[in-house]
Amino acid sequence: MHLAQLNIAHPRFPLDDPRMAGFMDNLDRVNAVAERSPGFVWRLVGDGEDATDLRLSDDPDAIVNMSVWETAAHLEHFVWNTVHKRIYHRKGEWFAASGKPYFVMWPVAAGHRPDLAEAAARLDHYTRHGSSDHAFGWEGLPHLKRWMEERCA
Numbered sequence: 822m823h824l825a826q827l828n829i830a831h832p833r834f835p836l837d838d839p840r841m842a843g844f845m846d847n848l849d850r851v852n853a854v855a856e857r858s859p860g861f862v863w864r865l866v867g868d869g870e871d872a873t874d875l876r877l878s879d880d881p882d883a884i885v886n887m888s889v890w891e892t893a894a895h896l897e898h899f900v901w902n903t904v905h906k907r908i909y910h911r912k913g914e915w916f917a918a919s920g921k922p923y924f925v926m927w928p929v930a931a932g933h934r935p936d937l938a939e940a941a942a943r944l945d946h947y948t949r950h951g952s953s954d955h956a957f958g959w960e961g962l963p964h965l966k967r968w969m970e971e972r973c974a
Contacts, residue, residue: 822928823862824890827940829883829923830916836873836884844915847908848873854903855888860895863934864888877941887940889929893962896926922948927956 834840848871855861865887867874873884890896899905925944929935935943947956 823931823933824893824896824926825929825933825935825940825943826886826888826890826896826924826926827935827944828886829877829880829919829944830886830912831883831919833915833917841915843911844908847904851903851905851908854905855899858895858899858903860891861899862889862891865937875937877937879941885937885940887935887937889934893926897962922958924958925956926958926961928954 832841836845852864852871855864865872865875865885872886875885877883877885888896890899900909922944925940925947927943943956946953947958950956952958952961
């Protein structure tokens, strides 16, 4: 089994607004680092080299990031030991707090590429029922501790 993840964000400004430049100017670099990272399998891409043009059907203002990793430890390493960490710590400059879960993980069979409908259903399940084998956040992976140190959502 591999691990899929969905992360949604609500930009404070239009993506082409100069106030979003710190995020947008680093997006290709962060995605390139992800693709070169150990354990990376796949990431959702829209019309460009990222997924900023793709939307969840029930949340038209949110941008999405979805990827598949060989293991949760590989994803954890990418999130907290690469340039991603610096960008993550600045998220409040670019994205509004949602007040509800915006990140979810779930197991997928090797070779499976989830679509946005599947991801939205997993996030909804996690929001309604909390952490389970079907959908979980970092707290569903007690063997990983870095997220607690970073106070990840």
